[in-house]
Amino acid sequence: MEEKEVKTFQFVVVGGGIAGVTCVEQLSSQTPCADVALITAGPHIKAVTNYRQMSRTLEEFDVEEQPSSILQEKFPNLSVIHSAVRSLDTKSHRVQTADGRYFGYNKLCICSGGRPKLLSQDNPHVLGIRDTDSAQEFQKRLSNARRIVVVGNGGIALELVYEVEGCDVIWAVKDKSIGNTFFDAGAAQFLIPSLEADKPAAAAPCKRLRYTTEEPTPEAAQTFTADRHSRGGSSASTESGSALGPDWHQGIILKGSEQVTRRVSVEYQCEVENIFTSKDHLTSSQGTHRHENESWPVYIQLTNGKTFGCDFIVSATGVVPNSEPFINGNTFAVAEDGGLCVDDHMLTSEPDVYAAGDVCTACWEHSPLWQQMRLWTQARQMGWYAGRCMAAHASTQPIELDFCFELFSHVTRFFNYKVVLLGKFNGQGLERDHELLVRCTKGHEYVKVILSRGRMVGAVLIGETDLEETFENLILNQMDLTPYGEDLLNPNIDIEDYFD
Ligand SMILES: Cc1cc2nc3c(=O)[nH]c(=O)nc-3n(C[C@H](O)[C@H](O)[C@H](O)COP(=O)(O)OP(=O)(O)OC[C@H]3O[C@@H](n4cnc5c(N)ncnc54)[C@H](O)[C@@H]3O)c2cc1C
Numbered sequence: 001m002e003e004k005e006v007k008t009f010q011f012v013v014v015g016g017g018i019a020g021v022t023c024v025e026q027l028s029s030q031t032p033c034a035d036v037a038l039i040t041a042g043p044h045i046k047a048v049t050n051y052r053q054m055s056r057t058l059e060e061f062d063v064e065e066q067p068s069s070i071l072q073e074k075f076p077n078l079s080v081i082h083s084a085v086r087s088l089d090t091k092s093h094r095v096q097t098a099d100g101r102y103f104g105y106n107k108l109c110i111c112s113g114g115r116p117k118l119l120s121q122d123n124p125h126v127l128g129i130r131d132t133d134s135a136q137e138f139q140k141r142l143s144n145a146r147r148i149v150v151v152g153n154g155g156i157a158l159e160l161v162y163e164v165e166g167c168d169v170i171w172a173v174k175d176k177s178i179g180n181t182f183f184d185a186g187a188a189q190f191l192i193p194s195l196e197a198d199k200p201a202a203a204a205p206c207k208r209l210r211y212t213t214e215e216p217t218p219e220a221a222q223t224f225t226a227d228r229h230s231r232g233g234s235s236a237s238t239e240s241g242s243a244l245g246p247d248w249h250q251g252i253i254l255k256g257s258e259q260v261t262r263r264v265s266v267e268y269q270c271e272v273e274n275i276f277t278s279k280d281h282l283t284s285s286q287g288t289h290r291h292e293n294e295s296w297p298v299y300i301q302l303t304n305g306k307t308f309g310c311d312f313i314v315s316a317t318g319v320v321p322n323s324e325p326f327i328n329g330n331t332f333a334v335a336e337d338g339g340l341c342v343d344d345h346m347l348t349s350e351p352d353v354y355a356a357g358d359v360c361t362a363c364w365e366h367s368p369l370w371q372q373m374r375l376w377t378q379a380r381q382m383g384w385y386a387g388r389c390m391a392a393h394a395s396t397q398p399i400e401l402d403f404c405f406e407l408f409s410h411v412t413r414f415f416n417y418k419v420v421l422l423g424k425f426n427g428q429g430l431e432r433d434h435e436l437l438v439r440c441t442k443g444h445e446y447v448k449v450i451l452s453r454g455r456m457v458g459a460v461l462i463g464e465t466d467l468e469e470t471f472e473n474l475i476l477n478q479m480d481l482t483p484y485g486e487d488l489l490n491p492n493i494d495i496e497d498y499f500d
């Protein structure tokens with residue numbers, strides 16, 4: 001990097017999503033005399049509010065999109081810089097931003113999140129959903145759509161196929177059942193009837209975030225616009241904002257152009273063969289749906305031999321960590337999924353550089369009951385722990401891996417059911433000798449526990465089961481449950497009393 005005037009901070013955090021903001025909050029409050037900077041590409045920051053610890057590892061919180069001034073008012077030692085980091089020189093401990101400025105750091109934490117891993121990067125008919133801009137683009141395109149194709153079998157696809165009304169939805173999944181990143185086939189079977197039924201008239205009250213549609217402050221907007229122009233790109237695809245999160249769809253209308261309620265058909269065990277825009281590619285035997293003789297803006301050919309015309313395709317096919325601007329010119333260890341490898345102190349392989357949230361890959365030896373998933377809760381936990389590690393290392397204090405990394409836990413909602421996932425909820429990485437116990441009442445609840453050598457190692461709880469705390473304890477204390485056998489899920493036994 002050429003010599004320029006450099007302002008140096010003790011701590012620099014890159015990224016105004018949940019991971020970055022939590023890290024900054026932790027650093028600013030723990031080290032009030034230190035100079036802390038948050039450098040973020042987006043005009044807003046995402047803050048955790050109403051944090052509630054539901055049990056030892058389960059947590060719930062709201063998320064608010066806020067102007068960064070709120071954060072600065074709270075922490076006088078914090079500077080917020082609205083510009084994207086273009087490059088990092090770990091040797092000189094400096095970052096360069098898109099507007100040509102340089103900032104030095106003693107310790108840096110990269111929390112730049114991820115972006116959708118799209119089926120096609122440059123096809124205007126293929127959309128991804130990540131931030132407020134891309135959600136609004138999706139909403140706009142949907143309002144004129146009669147049919148869309150959703151590809152992918154994870155969180156976004158599950159949410160979309162349930163929420164979208166007023167157009168046909170073809171859902172193409174690689175697997176034999178729906179929602180494979182979260183569920184097994186049994187849970188999928190439990191959930192499928194909800195796709196065929198109408199949505200309840202009054203949806204479950206939303207306890208979480210409402211996204212603002214406010215314009216950014218003029219100052220922030222200016223910097224953001226300048227950054228976008230400097231890359232010569234259009235808004236959504238260049239400088240993405242922070243990821244959406246729980247209940248993102250509650251604030252926007254997800255309706256197509258037709259007067260129909262939800263109409264989803266699932267294409268199982270197939271991937272995308274081809275995407276094209278000319279109807280000439282169609283052979284007579286292809287397509288199984290209404291409007292088959294019509295012309296469509298785009299066609300998608302699946303590996304099961306079927307081709308569908310549609311208004312656009314949603315690629316809900318996962319996330320790629322935003323690690324490139326930081327990797328170039330440095331020697332970071334990068335994981336197979338593109339994430340910056342971090343150790344059990346959230347340190348990357350470069351000195352004084354930490355990473356947290358979707359951009360990082362947890363490369364330490366995990367507790368047998370924890371795995372990384374790119375989720376809101378883990379972004380918060382990693383950001384918080386990274387902040388603590390940075391402060392501890394700066395004052396040469398020892399610090400141990402936080403308890404939240406002992407047990408995987410996630411609370412969410414799918415198809416209007418509460419869903420709690422604990423530990424190795426899908427038997428991830430377990431020997432074949434593990435045992436499953438299942439209790440299911442159609443339309444009411446689905447409870448699955450995974451036992452390995454008589455110990456509970458994971459659970460899936462769908463519906464208002466009220467079992468999460470008891471099961472969390474049973475997983476954490478690794479009690480031998482062999483004597484209880486199937487009574488563990490006997491609905492006539494009050495399991496909480498049983499183990500008191
Ligand atoms: C539609 C959708 C629904 C979701 N629903 C849920 C859910 O229900 N539950 C759940 O647990 N998780 C959910 N997630 C996942 C969750 O939102 C993410 O895991 C989490 O927000 C990641 O936080 P992060 O801070 O690591 O990254 P992000 O939120 O992506 O933030 C990254 C930040 O870095 C900034 N940035 C990027 N590059 C640069 C750069 N070069 N220089 C400076 N700044 C940069 C961005 O502007 C942004 O502010 C959902 C995700 C999506 C997309």
Ligand SMILES: NC(=O)C1=CN([C@@H]2O[C@H](COP(=O)(O)OP(=O)(O)OC[C@H]3O[C@@H](n4cnc5c(N)ncnc54)[C@H](OP(=O)(O)O)[C@@H]3O)[C@@H](O)[C@H]2O)C=CC1
Nearest residue numbers: 152153154155156157174181271316317318319374375412
């Ligand atoms: N309520 C919640 O907790 C929610 C969480 N999220 C999070 O947001 C992030 C983005 O969500 P999403 O995009 O759904 O990502 P997910 O990682 O949840 O799911 C991606 C899905 O796409 C599949 N897939 C990947 N590549 C292809 C391909 N080329 N063709 C067909 N299918 C493919 C994956 O299959 P395979 O696994 O076999 O590769 C997987 O089923 C994730 O981190 C997710 O956890 C999102 C919404 C809700």
